[in-house]
Amino acid sequence: MLGRTGNGLFWMFRYLERAENTARLLDAGLRMALTRDFATADAEWRSVIATTGHKAAFEQHGGEYNGPQVWNFILRNKDNPANILGTFEQVRTNARMARNAISGEVWEAINESWMQLKDMLSAPVQQNNLGYVVSSIRRAGMQVHGAMAGSMLRDEGFHFARAGTFVERADSIARILDIKYYLLLPSLSYVGSTMDAGQWDNILRSVSGDRAYRFLNAGQIDARGIVEFLVLDDRFPRSLAFCHSALRQNLAALARIHGKEGECNVLMRDADTRISGMTIDDIFEKGLHQFLLEFSHSNSAIAAAIAEDYRFIA
Amino acid sequence: MHTADGSVRPAYEGYCDWQNGQDQSYLRRKHNEAESNFRKTGITFNVYGEDAAEERLIPFDMVPRVIGAGEWRKLSRGIEQRVSALNAFLYDLYHRQEIIRSGRIPERLFRNNAAWLHQMVGFKPPGGVYTHIVGIDLVRTGPDEWFVLEDNARTPSGVSYMLENRETMMAMFPELFSKVEVEAVSDYPRRLAQSLAACAPPATKGRPNVAVLTPGIYNSAYFEHSFLADQMGAYLVEGSDLRVVDGRVQMRTTRGYKPVDVIYRRVDDDYLDPLTFNPDSALGIPGIMDVYRAGGVTIANAPGTGVCDDKAVYSFMPEIVEFYTGEKPLLPNVQTWRCSDPDSLGYVLDNLEELVVKEVHGSGGYGMLIGPTASKKEIAEFRKKLTNNPTNYIAQPTLALSTCPIFTKSGLAPRHVDLRPYVLVSPNGVDITPGGLTRVALKKGSLVVNSSQGGGTKDTWVLKD
Numbered sequence: 001m002l003g004r005t006g007n008g009l010f011w012m013f014r015y016l017e018r019a020e021n022t023a024r025l026l027d028a029g030l031r032m033a034l035t036r037d038f039a040t041a042d043a044e045w046r047s048v049i050a051t052t053g054h055k056a057a058f059e060q061h062g063g064e065y066n067g068p069q070v071w072n073f074i075l076r077n078k079d080n081p082a083n084i085l086g087t088f089e090q091v092r093t094n095a096r097m098a099r100n101a102i103s104g105e106v107w108e109a110i111n112e113s114w115m116q117l118k119d120m121l122s123a124p125v126q127q128n129n130l131g132y133v134v135s136s137i138r139r140a141g142m143q144v145h146g147a148m149a150g151s152m153l154r155d156e157g158f159h160f161a162r163a164g165t166f167v168e169r170a171d172s173i174a175r176i177l178d179i180k181y182y183l184l185l186p187s188l189s190y191v192g193s194t195m196d197a198g199q200w201d202n203i204l205r206s207v208s209g210d211r212a213y214r215f216l217n218a219g220q221i222d223a224r225g226i227v228e229f230l231v232l233d234d235r236f237p238r239s240l241a242f243c244h245s246a247l248r249q250n251l252a253a254l255a256r257i258h259g260k261e262g263e264c265n266v267l268m269r270d271a272d273t274r275i276s277g278m279t280i281d282d283i284f285e286k287g288l289h290q291f292l293l294e295f296s297h298s299n300s301a302i303a304a305a306i307a308e309d310y311r312f313i314a
Numbered sequence: 315m316h317t318a319d320g321s322v323r324p325a326y327e328g329y330c331d332w333q334n335g336q337d338q339s340y341l342r343r344k345h346n347e348a349e350s351n352f353r354k355t356g357i358t359f360n361v362y363g364e365d366a367a368e369e370r371l372i373p374f375d376m377v378p379r380v381i382g383a384g385e386w387r388k389l390s391r392g393i394e395q396r397v398s399a400l401n402a403f404l405y406d407l408y409h410r411q412e413i414i415r416s417g418r419i420p421e422r423l424f425r426n427n428a429a430w431l432h433q434m435v436g437f438k439p440p441g442g443v444y445t446h447i448v449g450i451d452l453v454r455t456g457p458d459e460w461f462v463l464e465d466n467a468r469t470p471s472g473v474s475y476m477l478e479n480r481e482t483m484m485a486m487f488p489e490l491f492s493k494v495e496v497e498a499v500s501d502y503p504r505r506l507a508q509s510l511a512a513c514a515p516p517a518t519k520g521r522p523n524v525a526v527l528t529p530g531i532y533n534s535a536y537f538e539h540s541f542l543a544d545q546m547g548a549y550l551v552e553g554s555d556l557r558v559v560d561g562r563v564q565m566r567t568t569r570g571y572k573p574v575d576v577i578y579r580r581v582d583d584d585y586l587d588p589l590t591f592n593p594d595s596a597l598g599i600p601g602i603m604d605v606y607r608a609g610g611v612t613i614a615n616a617p618g619t620g621v622c623d624d625k626a627v628y629s630f631m632p633e634i635v636e637f638y639t640g641e642k643p644l645l646p647n648v649q650t651w652r653c654s655d656p657d658s659l660g661y662v663l664d665n666l667e668e669l670v671v672k673e674v675h676g677s678g679g680y681g682m683l684i685g686p687t688a689s690k691k692e693i694a695e696f697r698k699k700l701t702n703n704p705t706n707y708i709a710q711p712t713l714a715l716s717t718c719p720i721f722t723k724s725g726l727a728p729r730h731v732d733l734r735p736y737v738l739v740s741p742n743g744v745d746i747t748p749g750g751l752t753r754v755a756l757k758k759g760s761l762v763v764n765s766s767q768g769g770g771t772k773d774t775w776v777l778k779d
Contacts (some may be wrong), residue, residue, distance in 0.1 A: 003554050003566045096356075096531045099540045100550045104355070111356045228448060258569060310568040314552060 001101060007312035008098030013164035015090040016110075019170040021206075022084055022139035025051055026074055027134045028206035032198060033067055045070040047199070051179050051206075054080055055215045062195040071130055076121040085121045085139060088114055106144060114287040115138030130140070156257050158252040160310070166250070169241035176203060177230060181223075200226050203263060207238040228280040228289060240295065241275075247302070248272065262309030264302050267295045271298045315380075315719050317457070325382040325777060328494035328679075331728050333366050334755055338725070341376070342574075344486050348374050351485070357478050357541075360534045372475060373770035375720040377485065379731060379752040383779040384698060386497075386748060389452070389460060391646030391737070394748075395635060397448050397737050400467055400622050402638035404444035407621060408434045419630045421678035426705065427627070428675055429468070431583060433590055435699075437607055439616040441513040441741040443617070446614035447506070447578070448737040449750075453648070454716040461648045461713065462631070463732060467622040468615060469580055472751045473736050474538040477545075478479030479751075480771040486490070495778040497748035503545030505738055505745055510576045512740040516609040517562060522575035525549040525565065527556075529581050529597050538581050549574070563611045577614040583617045625674040625708045626652060643771045650661060654705040662709040663700060669709040671700065684761055686712055712761060718772070720754060730755045732763050733774065748776035 007205070029048035033041040042065045049058050049070055063069045076085045092114045101109060117140070120133050145165075152158050163230040180203050200221050204210040213221075213229050234241035251268050255261045283291050309311065315326045322330045342745035349371065351357075364506040371756055381389075408414055414421050423438040424430045431721040449470025481501050481597035484491055507524060514522035530552050543550035547689075555565050556574065564571035579586065585595040590603040605611050621627060626753035627634075629650040635643040651658035663668060689740055715726035752774045753763035763769040 001568050002549060002551065004552065004555050006568050093531065096536070096540070100544045107356065108354055112354055115353065195495055311566050311570065314566060 001156055003311035003313065005098045005101045006310050007307065008094045008157065009101055009157050009160040010306065011310065012091055012094035012098060012110075012150065013161045014168040015087050015094065016144055017143055017165050017168035018082070018172065019087040019091065020138055021169070022052060022074060022082065022087070023137035024208060025176070025206045026071055027131075028202045030067070030071070030130055030134070031205060032202045032227050033200065035185050040067060041154065041257075044164045044202075047180075048201075049073075051176055052082065053174075053179075054082060059080065065129065065178060068124070072124050075125055078223075085117060087088060088117050088137075088140075088251075091314075098157075101157040103147065103153075105147040105151040109140070109143040109147040111135075111141065127171035132134050156254055156310075159253045159257070160306075162248045163247060163254070163306060166247040167299060167306075168244040169238060170240055170247070173207060173230060173238060173240055174296050174299070175293045177227065178289060181227070181288055202231075209236055209238060212236055223281060224284070227283070231283065231291075232278070232280060244271065244275065251302075251306070255305075264305035264309050267298065267305050271279070273300065274298070285311075315377075323380075323457075325385070326775075329378060329380055329490070329501045329514065329775075332490050332493055338433075340494045341721065345376055348376055348482050348486060348758045351482055352478070355478075356537060356740075358537055360532060360536065361553065361579075372758055373768075374482065375754055375756075375770050376483065376486065377719050377721050377726065377735070378773040379718045380408055380773045380775045380777065381749075383777050385458060386776045388458065388644070390746050392448050392460070392643070393735060393737055394448060394774050395639055395641065395644050396465070396631070397445070397739060399635040399638045400448065400465060401442075401444050403634050404467075404616070404619060404622065405438070405442065406638070408618065409436065409438075413634065416637070418637050419627075422439040423624075423627060423630065424621060427621050427622065427624050429583065431618035433603060433607075434616070434618040436737060439513075440609065440612045443513050443614075443739050443741065444616040445619045446510065446513060446616075446624065446739050448739065449734045450645075450737065452566065452645070452735070453713060453731075454733070455713050457715070459661040462628075462645050463648055464625070465583065465622055465628060465631070466734070468620040469582070470736065471535045471538055472734060472753075473502060474541040475771050476736065476747075476749065476751045477541075478773070479771060480602075480749075485775045494775070497776040497778055499747050502736065502747045503542060505543065505747070506578075507546040507548065509738040509740040509742075510578055510612075510614055511746060512742055513573045513612050513614060515612045517573075517611075518575040523549070523573060524576045525556075525574045525577065527551055527553070527577050527579040527581055529553075529585070530664045533580070535580060542578070548578070549563065551577075553595075553597045553599050555587075556599040558599065558600070558605055559628060561605060561608065561610055563599060563602055563605050576614060578614050583620060584616060586613070601700050625650075625672055625677075626654070626705075629708055632766070648710045651709040653700055653707040653709065658709075659704045661719045662707075663697060666697060668712065669713055671696055671707055673706055674708060684712070687760070716753070718754060720756070720772070722771070727758070729758070729761060730761050730763065731772075749774040 025048060029044055032044040036044060045067060046065045049055050052074060057080055063073050075079050077083050077084060092110055095102060095107060095313055097109045116136060120136065125133050141298050148161065200223060201210060204226060213226065217225055229236060230242045233239045234245055236242055249267055251265050255265050315323060317323050352374060358371055360369055413419055437681045445467040447470060448464040452460050453463050454460050454745040476499055514716050518549050524541040524546065525540050526548055528550060529534060540550050549565060551565055556563055559571045562573040564573050581597050584592045585597040587598050587600060587603045588595045589600045606613055621703060629652050631647050632643050651662050653659045653662055667685045669685045673681040683692060718730045718731045731754045732751050733752050734748050736747050738745040752772045753759060754770050754772055755763045756770045
């Protein structure tokens with residue numbers, strides 16, 4: 001496989017994951033805003049923008065913290081470097097570049113979703129349509145993953161695609177946790193206390209983990225439990241532990257296919273040793289922020305090593 | 315579809331039978347279905363000068379064009395003769411130039427030709443093949459009366475539409491294909507791969523590695539490049555994926571560099587090698603021409619092949635065919651006036667309203683004048699261009715082009731068509747896929763069929779005997 005094609009597959013799935021995660025966040029934000037008093041709803045939208053990591057761009061663009069401005073900024077505004085339409089366009093561009101390495105089903109799932117999205121986002125989205133738009137984006141992601149599972153050759157391309165997915169997912173979960181944690185806990189003395197249950201609910205919803213978490217915890221919501229769930233529970237497909245484990249498998253498969261290990265496998269092992277056996281108490285003792293920071297660094301170092309090991313770029 | 319007296323032409327009998335039994339609204343629904351299918355699968359072309367993301371569909375018409383088996387046999391013989399002559403001509407031009415010594419064609423024909431490459435002089439490409447993939451544009455003016463309109467020996471495009479048009483027709487009207495026996499075209503990519511592999515260079519070890527070289531996703535024909543690579547099981551590469559390592563052209567794979575033996579390039583000569591041609595090109599591979607000349611890689615089509623696409627050369631094709639085959643051309647040219655010749659220029663200037671005037675190096679329907687539909691102003695402008703630079707133009711009569719019915723909102727209506735069959739050349743011979751791409755002018759009365767000018771395409775059937 002060409003290095004450029006490997007790169008295309010890796011980034012195609014990173015962007016896909018990014019678009020989907022952002023849509024999930026928006027979905028959670030909408031729900032929160034609707035279950036609040038009008039007076040506090042703006043705060044929810046403020047926190048949604050903060051979580052996307054594009055607060056500066058939003059304020060520079062002159063955005064006000066109300067629903068329509070926030071969701072249109074996130075969905076389609078060109079001043080937002082990570083707007084969902086643009087991100088999805090990147091998915092498609094990368095898919096076009098790597099078209100010879102994906103099945104017709106995967107391509108069509110992407111192309112059709114892109115056409116639909118372009119159409120839906122050709123004008124500002126009204127409130128009565130937001131839910132539909134958001135669920136379409138989530139469904140697009142599901143369709144592509146489904147098409148991939150059912151039709152792609154399990155060669156290196158498949159593992160580059162999956163590696164892209166889990167690198168991005170881990171990155172986004174770590175970012176959401178980091179930002180939310182500090183938004184929700186104004187002082188460290190609050191650690192472990194029962195905080196704003198609605199906001200924590202928001203976090204869970206944004207990763208589609210609300211149902212699973214409630215089931216496991218008999219409906220009790222608390223900060224510590226949620227952090228433990230999203231960081232350490234390797235049964236949940238959107239936890240850091242799960243992403244790590246999936247990434248480890250993909251990198252091992254790549255090493256097997258290529259007949260040798262690269263720097264990315266070494267870094268992956270280092271990351272595993274640092275994290276393995278860690279409990280939620282260890283994490284809080286270290287400091288959640290510090291932990292997440294290190295996690296993100298190690299995650300991006302692995303991504304860079306993949307690109308280097310497999311000659312993604314000249 | 316019909317002869318002059320209104321009866322159905324024999325080739326169309328099977329189709330007409332079927333069509334007469336169909337409900338109009340059913341056909342209309344199918345028409346929309348076809349369009350959404352093309353869009354879904356991304357069978358589009360990019361339009362230059364517009365937003366980079368602007369991708370258009372080439373309009374598809376679902377009434378097939380049908381050619382009888384006997385008529386196709388005659389056509390094929392003519393095409394084969396012409397393509398063999400083209401290759402012999404190219405070899406001669408870059409070697410002894412017998413045809414010029416013999417006085418059959420003037421020397422200025424290649425001296426003035428921008429596609430002429432002195433770097434190719436004295437070099438014989440692997441297998442002796444210059445133009446591996448040829449598209450011959452034909453028009454039919456009467457029963458069994460075909461003319462060649464243009465030779466595309468450089469980089470004929472559109473073959474993906476030939477293949478996708480057939481796929482679409484079979485998906486929409488399976489019942490039609492069980493009624494009418496049509497020669498398959500789906501074999502083309504396999505034959506292309508085989509034909510390219512047969513031209514592998516001396517340095518090849520084992521099974522030749524074939525790659526399609528594309529300028530990238532913003533190129534107007536990117537869909538076709540990726541489609542062909544996909545169908546051939548070949549690599550789809552860009553210039554940045556390739557470099558010269560250890561005297562071979564190699565591609566950067568996830569396992570390191572790996573030699574490429576045959577490159578089906580869809581990049582123009584000028585951009586192929588910044589060390590030899592345009593130094594600003596980022597699309598090419600520095601040093602590829604040296605490797606080529608040393609027998610380390612095959613470039614298809616060979617650099618310098620574009621000499622044949624020149625419309626002034628076209629005007630000499632009857633002489634060229636005769637010179638190299640010793641036979642009369644089976645497929646005549648359309649009558650052509652070379653404006654470089656003062657008498658012809660005089661005639662052309664006097665009859666601009668009736669003629670089609672083309673730039674000798676032009677393509678894609680750009681820079682031409684269609685006399686009968688042009689405004690007074692356009693004609694006056696062209697008159698000036700012709701007088702200032704007559705050697706840059708040729709002129710042809712607007713032939714009584716045959717028409718084919720297309721599907722319109724108000725039923726079937728006739729439109730002008732041409733036909734581009736695709737021809738493969740290898741040391742093993744000439745291989746013509748039965749059918750080709752029929753391009754159709756969608757505007758009533760229009761003679762322009764180019765997709766860049768709003769033309770459409772339709773499936774082309776060659777009937778089995």
